[in-house]
Amino acid sequence: MKPLIRFQYLLTLFLLATVASAQDFEKAGSCFSYETHGNKVVFTCENNVQVEVEQITSGILKIWYDQDHFQRNNESFAVIKAGDSNQKINLSEQPASYEIYTGELIVRIQKSPFQIRIFDKWQKLLMEDYQDRGFVADSAKMTSYKTFKPGERIYGLGEKNGSINRVGSRFRMWNSEKPCYQANEDPLYKSIPFFMSSEGYGIFFDNTYKTEYDFGVESDQYYSFSAPGGEMMYYFIYGPTLKQQISRYTELTGRPIMPPSWAFGFAQCRGLLTNETLSREIAAGYRQRRIPCDIIYQDIGWTQHLQDFEWRDGRYDDPENMLADLEADGFKVIVSQDPVISQANKKQWQEADSLGYFTTDVRTGKSYDMPWPWGGNCGVVDFTNPEVADWWGAYQQKALDAGVRGFWTDMGEPAWSNEESTDRLFQQHHLGMHDEIHNVYGHTWDEVVTEQFNKRNPNTRVFQMTRSAFAGMQRFTFGWSGDAGNGNEVTDGWDQLAAQIPLMMSSGMGLIPFWSCDISGYCGDIDDYDAMSELYVRWLQFGAFNPLSRIHHEGNNAVEPWLFGAEAEAINKKTIEMKYQLFPYIYSYSRQAYDTGWPLARALVLEYPNDEETFNLNSQFLFGEKLLVAPVVEEGAAIKRVYLPKGTWFDFNQPRDRYEGGQWIDYPVELETIPLFVKQGSIIPQMPVMQFIGERPSYPLLLEVFPAGINKKASFDIYEDDGETNNYKSDVFVMRNVRCVTKRSGMEISYKEVASTGFQAQKRNLVYRIHMNKKPASVLLGEQKLKTFKIKKDEEILPENIEKAAWSWDEGAGTCFIRVPDNRRNEKITIEN
Missing domain, CATH: 2.60.40.1760 (glycosyl hydrolase (family 31))
Structure with missing residues (x-):
């Protein structure tokens, strides 16, 4: 056609x-x-x-x-x-x-x-x-109808609102600017036309037009997918499990890039965080309060003009010096990009216009005149034109050469191009009319940004987070969920917070494994910080278990974690510290995401596909395979209703409390409580709290062991690489396996290197914290019987130096501590009853 x-x-x-x-x-x-x-x-x-x-x-x-x-x-x-x-x-x-x-x-x-x-x-x-x-x-569309089997469930479609089970819903793919979107609003910012069936298959509908999906609304006998243009072309992807379907979709559309290690720390932003003084003040605020943070963003106003990548006059005295100072203090700076050139930016606009780098208006043959929310009318850069790539790459490199560490590509729908914006359809791109290119416009931009970054910064891991995207985005970028929150009354954003949980899970199943929301909710003016305090605390508790964690709000609404009262500040600090402690666990699963496509934040149905309670479970998720998170998203909550799948589950906050799975429990909560559970037979690697990732490169490892039943094992593969380069794509890393086998006579623990390609890993002292019912009779390292030690009050359980192996027993906590210096020997630890 x-x-x-x-x-x-x-x-x-x-x-x-x-x-x-x-x-x-x-x-x-x-x-x-x-x-x-x-x-x-x-x-x-x-x-x-x-x-x-x-x-x-x-x-x-x-x-x-x-x-x-x-x-x-x-x-x-x-x-x-x-x-x-x-x-x-x-x-x-x-x-x-x-x-x-x-x-x-x-x-x-x-x-x-x-x-x-x-x-x-x-x-x-x-x-x-x-x-x-x-x-x-x-004359209007092409449609394919498939038989609905009794009990069949549908998952996926990426970052879409509503229940994770799509049956009974309709969806449209048309990347849209939706500030303060409602909990069931559709479409949103991204188009990922990949869905999976509980019957053992997935379908990727390879069509960039405004495709539509009806999962049982018109009839319970069939579902359908359709398009008004392009091709009726789809890929049938056999599983049979949902996880296998995700892996094969990854094989088809590409592996997700791994973020730099520091990307798993916390990030701070706000709409008017666009000047040097405020950036330095926020950085100092974090360090003075000893609240960990790795990233400070600069929003759209950092540039002199859209999009010249020049620092705005009067807002930055010495940007290169600012970036160097922040880097020295452990902060990476990420700046925004918009995909347009303002007409007020006469030099660059005329340059792009004369080179034919803008989309054109088929009615006039001239560059399309796009109204833009900031900076006046603009030209829309045509990233489908291959000549644009080097031109754009040279501009963005200016910021990177100054010391910026990455980008967030914002407004890539392009903004104000929603379904009702029919005038945008008169845009001609190099590769086609806008009806075909609209949903992949942000995708082509992200591809240019990343490929140019890689070209000009060889073997450096890119950080790029995007709002608007299409299937295959995982090869270039990470994602965040756009402008959530309640714009009319910010403190009424509880429904929007709750809706982010299934949105995150569906995003992961659509291959956005590295995902974030705007912690605090982007929308709404904060006039009363005390009134906002509870919602902020709960949003941050959820956001800490986003794969990527960014605090952000619109305008000049400050949302640093110390602004909501002393109680909230203490809770927020503890929550952020928990994420940093879990870094070895999180980073190990980030490698698994690269290898398999499996998300870090997982719907329970991925791991428990035969448990009917997980089929439509929207209020909780797994973080990795071992941790179950059930965020509190109700105002004034005293209990959280939590479903625990089969098995025995430890309360991660109070490990002496254990629950049998296969049931719902009413879990009591206070404001500081994050309902967090770990399954029996798990090992959770952790590190000391740091102010930024990499502050202590040779940190000791805490290996928290929740032993399995008799004759069973707990095991974890701890992944480590350099965190900065793309050498991970060539499998330059080290993988160490820690295993605890439970026997009637006690336990046997091993820690050994199981995979390495010559990567020189840091030396790491080890501290085991093993949750047990009674004090061991003895502990041996190899054939050596270890002496005991006492942990002093307020003593750091992960000391800087461990000279000799020894063990200790904490009767109150029911934990056995074993300290072992890293001598690179694969010696077995035996715990005797």
Whole structure:
């Protein structure tokens, strides 16, 4: 379909909401021939419909319905994995059907009417077209209908509001500027057209237009996905588990980049944090109060003009000196980017206009005149034009050369381009009209930002966080959830806080494993800090268990954690310190995210797929695999209703309290309480509290052991790399395994290197804190019987120096401490009853 024709009918769809009559429908009808081409087969059907089935791997199939000889305007913006064209597809013909065998899947295709049914190799039906409606086209859209199986659940679609189980909901993909969005508002900022079924498969709908999804609203017999333009092309991704589906989607669209290690510390921002004096004051405020912090952001007003990457006159006396001073004190500075050039920025605007670097208006042939929330009307930089990349990279490098450590790409929808903004559809991009490019506009920008960063800063790990994105974003950037909160009355933002929990879980399942919200809620003026105090504390307690943690609010509303009263400050400090203590645990799971795509913040259904209580569980999540977090999101709460899956669970705050799983509990809470549980048979590696990540490179490790039952083991793989370079992509790291095997006679603990490519890891003294029912009779290191020591009152449990191995017993806590100096020997510890 030609771009102008496609643009015209989408514009008609927006303006007139045309609904085609039933007699306008076209279907595939009957299939009357086929041809094979290597790993592909093309079926020719009625109504000039052809269907291409391509085997990408034994568990991933590409299915493409077309009426125009399989032509597309642009190659996929998301998919990076192609099938092997030298491989011959395994197809056999039966009188009434065709069958394709992949090794993992059996695809049965009915000839008349054309219908695709996909089974696993054990003949279990996974997915089927609903009757003859696998492909239905009319003048407004193309739709594929799939049969809903009884009890089938749908997850995914990335950063979308509502329950994690999408059944009973409709969604649209149209990246939109939605300040202060409601708890069920759709669409939002990102478009990730990948969803997963509890029946063992996922679907990635590879279409950048305004796609729509109906999961059982129209009928409980089927669900559907549709598009007004582009191609009816989707990938069938076999699991069968949800985690396996995520891994294969990762294989298809790319691994998520790992953030620098310091990105897992806390970050501070506000809308008018755009000057040197305030930046220095905030940094000093953190250090003076001994509250950890790693990152200070500069929001949109840091530039002289949009987007010249020049520091604004009068706001920064000596930006390079400021950046150097902050870096010396452990702070990294991240600055915002907008994807536009202000017309007031005459020199750069004329430069870009003369080079053809802006989107154009098809009505005039001139650069599109975009109203912008800040800086007046602008030109929209066309990042689909390959010539733009080096030009933009040279500009952004100015900030990096000055000492800036990364970017957050804001307003990339581009802003004020919501569904009602139909004038934006007159934009022509280098690669197509705006109806096709809109949802990938931010994606193409993020790709340029990261690739230019990598080109000009070789082997340095990029930090880039984005608001607007498309599938495959994980290869370039991280994500945050945009402008949440209650803009009318900031203290009434409890519903918006609660809604961030399923939003985060769905984001993780859509391959945004490194995600953040704006802690405090972005929207609303804070006039009464005492009134805001409880909500702020609860938002920060949730935000500490975001993979990335950023405190941010609009305008000049200060939201530093010490501003909400002495009680709140003490609680906030303790909460932030907890995240820093968990850094070795968090960083180990960040490597797992890179390897597998599995998110750090996980819906419980990912780990407990057969537990019905997890199917629609929106109020709690797993942080990694071992920790269960149930944030308090109700004002004045005295209890938190928590579901614990099967097994025994320790209260992480009070480990002597244990609960049997498979039940809901009423957990008592105070303002300082974060309901946090750890499953029996877990080991949680931790480090001392630091003011910033890397402050003490050779920190000792605290290995907190929650022993498994008799004849079972607790185990954890602790990952470590340099935290700054891209060498992790070449597997330059060290992995150490700590294991505790419980026996009737006691326990055996081992700590050893299990994987390394020559990475020179820091020397680390070890402190084991083992939760036990009674005092050990003795503790041995190898064959050596260890002496005991007493922990003095207020003594640091992770001392700087450990000269000799020894052990101690804390009767009140029911914990055995074992201190071992790092001598790089893999000696076994034996605890005898």
